[in-house]
Amino acid sequence: MTVGLGPLPGLQTQEGHLKRGTVESGRPLAGAARRRVADTRVRSKELQRERSTLDITGILFFVLAIGVVGAGLAVVTLRNVIHSAIAMMVCFGSLAGMYALLGAPIVAAAQVLIYLGAISVLIIFAIMLTQAGDASLAAPFHRQVPFAALAALIVVGLIGWAVIQTDWGAAAQAVAVNLEQLAIALFTDYALPFEIISLLLLAAIIGAIFLARRPEEDERAG
Amino acid sequence: MGLSAYLIVSTLLFAIGAFGFMARRNGILMLICIELMLNGVNLSLVAFNAYQPAPAVNGAIFALMIMAVAAAEATVGLALVIAIIRTRQTAEVDQYRDLKE
Numbered sequence: 001m002t003v004g005l006g007p008l009p010g011l012q013t014q015e016g017h018l019k020r021g022t023v024e025s026g027r028p029l030a031g032a033a034r035r036r037v038a039d040t041r042v043r044s045k046e047l048q049r050e051r052s053t054l055d056i057t058g059i060l061f062f063v064l065a066i067g068v069v070g071a072g073l074a075v076v077t078l079r080n081v082i083h084s085a086i087a088m089m090v091c092f093g094s095l096a097g098m099y100a101l102l103g104a105p106i107v108a109a110a111q112v113l114i115y116l117g118a119i120s121v122l123i124i125f126a127i128m129l130t131q132a133g134d135a136s137l138a139a140p141f142h143r144q145v146p147f148a149a150l151a152a153l154i155v156v157g158l159i160g161w162a163v164i165q166t167d168w169g170a171a172a173q174a175v176a177v178n179l180e181q182l183a184i185a186l187f188t189d190y191a192l193p194f195e196i197i198s199l200l201l202l203a204a205i206i207g208a209i210f211l212a213r214r215p216e217e218d219e220r221a222g
Numbered sequence: 223m224g225l226s227a228y229l230i231v232s233t234l235l236f237a238i239g240a241f242g243f244m245a246r247r248n249g250i251l252m253l254i255c256i257e258l259m260l261n262g263v264n265l266s267l268v269a270f271n272a273y274q275p276a277p278a279v280n281g282a283i284f285a286l287m288i289m290a291v292a293a294a295e296a297t298v299g300l301a302l303v304i305a306i307i308r309t310r311q312t313a314e315v316d317q318y319r320d321l322k323e
Contacts (some may be wrong), residue, residue, distance in 0.1 A: 003256050015288060054309065065227070065231045068265075069235065072234070072239070072258055074257065075242060075251075076242030077236055081248050081250060085254065088257070090253050095261055099265075099285075102228070102268050104271065104272065104282050105323070107285050110289055111264075114292075114293055115289070118293060126300045126303065126304055129304060130250065130304060131313065140247060140248065141245050142245055142316065144245065147239050149242035149245070151241070153245075155235060157314035163226050164226060168224040168273070169275065170275070171273050172224075174272035178279065181277070182283065186286075190287075197290045200290070204294035204295075205297065207297075208301040211305050212301040212304055212305060
């Protein structure tokens with residue numbers, strides 16, 4: 001079985017056409033403005049609108065970024081584990097907003113469903129099942145905190161430096177994900193990984209049931 | 223906002239998760255921090271996908287698959303932590319020193 005990256009050639013042109021249509025009708029951006037050089041009034045109006053879109057996107061980005069990073073810091077610094085779990089939910093929700101801002105609503109929906117809906121509830125259940133009183137409130141950190149902080153700062157410094165130094169050759173604007181194209185790719189090019197993931201989830205369910213079973217139930221059954 | 227801004231946020235989230243994983247003593251909180259790191263990587267994948275010069279879907283598909291793997295990881299990880307807490311009566315990972323003694 002071949003797991004190639006490119007879709008069928010005929011499909012690609014059609015999809016590309018579809019894509020361009022959606023983007024232009026969805027957002028009046030620089031491409032549309034540039035083509036109408038002759039009519040300067042229309043052009044200035046379009047540019048103005050573009051600037052206001054950019055401003056809203058920028059404000060949303062900063063609000064969501066503060067949500068992500070602030071809630072992430074709250075997760076690692078709050079003493080009570082249940083507070084950390086709630087901060088984690090805020091962080092995941094802000095991330096979903098960021099995915100929507102990046103033009104990937106399907107990823108945002110999956111983020112809300114899987115992380116906010118499933119994993120957060122699982123983690124909060126686990127905390128409620130296991131925390132006896134406030135035993136863990138006394139000393140939430142290891143003695144190795146300085147080294148951990150140093151390692152994290154080195155990671156931020158190195159990757160941040162690499163990000164800023166690199167010329168990514170990226171598009172000026174985020175391009176929305178075409179849902180139809182994504183579905184076709186998921187069930188043709190990525191069909192094998194998709195099936196393997198279903199197998200992995202089955203194995204995880206069986207493993208979790210086996211691990212979380214109490215030993216007494218084992219004896220009673222046997 | 224450009225690609226770099228999203229990548230910086232993703233780097234910060236990854237580093238926060240790594241710091242929490244190394245610094246906190248609670249087993250469940252360490253799993254939460256692993257989720258933070260995975261989310262940081264996911265954000266970078268979706269951002270790369272959105273800012274590709276040609277329209278693409280690969281990054282979004284990778285992100286969706288990482289979410290599925292993260293769900294499996296969280297399930298098995300929490301089951302393990304609950305089993306260990308049940309036998310050791312504590313969630314603090316530095317109390318698990320049977321192999322050392």
